[in-house]
Amino acid sequence: MRDLIKKAVEIKISTRKSALALAQTKQVQGLVEQKGFITKIIPVVTEGDVVQDRPLHDFGGKGLFIKSLEKSLLEKTSDIAVHSLKDMPVDILEDFSLNIFLPREHSGDLLLLRKETAENFLFLNKNLFKKEDIKKIAALNFATGSLRRSSLLKEVAPNINIQPLRGNIDTRVSKLLAGDFDVLILAQAGIKRLNLFHKNLVKIPLDPLWFTPSPGQGAIAIEHLRNYSFQNHLFFLNCDKTKRQVLVExxxxxxxxxxxxLPIGIHVKIESSDLVCYVTVLSLQGASVRLCCSFPITLSNNKIIDEVIKKLVDNGVNxxxxDLSLPSIDA
Structure with a gap:
């Protein structure tokens, strides 16, 4: 009887229209349909997609990617919304629930070069890009729309040339291949989900111990109204390990x-019985406070946060x- 009820229910899934957003949504759609639900994808245009001539931090931040999706939930034109978690503000409105997280893809970043550039610097067979490698190519033209990535690069090479860049992944890669710039940095998860390949493109993972990922990067999150009647039927999508990691981040x-x-990198790893936090807080000029600390996995999130903040304050994070025009914090 329950199966018959589930098969009669249509779940409408809202998403941005980008190729990456649709790929992530189709992943969710496939999993939901395996449980017998009918689904329909509702593509939505967001303000963050429309305005491409300015960096996100100049006109409202990444929250601009979710407002239209949340409006769709409120108006009941969709039941759930699929997000890249790194684009989600840390505080969401009380009407909504964000507590379902798919198993996380790789959380790190990739450095992308044209093949000829990689050949010139003997990088063709390189499998991990470290801090000292950036110094070797610091004279090249870099492109990124992320303050975190820009600040991490400036930490190593203060005079590095970085041009701001917006647009979907295909557009950015096309500009790299066309020679608009020499080096592009993107999230590893997005490249993998799009199965992006080009014979003249070389992709090298950046060492995450130095190039600290964005909080939530690599994780797909599902948002719905707090009173959504079928939310319990979707909890099978949730990965408890991913949820613990991203909640702490x-x-x-x-x-x-x-x-x-903002230029803040936070990554949490779960290793056996330990939860390991990597935190990097950067100024726009590349000054930084870095922290790596380990906690018993049984320790509560609140106690972990208290300890992390105390250590950051002791190390001069204020x-x-x-410099970032943020208020000081107390340990």
Whole structure:
């Protein structure tokens, strides 16, 4: 009887229209349909997609990618919305619930070069790009729309030439291949989900121990109205390990008073019985406070956050927060 009820229910899934957003949504759609539900994808245009001539931090941040999707939920034109978690503000409106997270893809970043550039610097067979490697190519033209990525690069090479870049992944890669710039940095998860390949494109993972990922990067999140009647039927999508990781990452970001578009990298790994936090808080000029600390996995999230913030304050994070026009925090 329950199966008959499920098969009669249509779940409308809202998403942005980009190729990556649609690929992620189709992943969710396939999993939901395996449980017997009927689904329909509702593509939505967001303000963040429309305005491409300015960096996100100049006109409202990454939250601009979700407002139209949340409007669709409120108006009941969709039942759930699929997001890249790194684009989600740390605080969402009380009407909504964000507590389903698919198993995380790789959380790190990729450095992309044209093949000829990689050949010139003997990088063709390189499998991990480290801090010292950036110095070798610091004279090249880099492109990224991320303050975090820009600041991480400036930490190593203060005079590095970085041009701002917006647009979907295909557009950015096309500009790289056309020679508009020499080096592009993108999230590894997005490249993998799009199965992006080009014979003249070389992709090298950036060492995450130095190039700290964005909080939530690589994770797909599902948002719905708090009173959505079929939410319990969707909890099978949730990965508990991913949920623990990203909740701690986002709680640290929130405690810092930051948002998903500021130069703050946070990554949490679960290793056996330990939860390991990597935090990098950067100024726009590349000064940084870095922290790596380990906690028993049984320790509560709140206690972990308290300890992380205390260690960051002891290491001078308030000087960086002042540079970012953020209020000081107390240990």
């Amino acid at each position: 986002r709680l640290i970001l929130k405690a810092l008073g930051g948002s998903c578009f 000087d960086i927060l002042k």
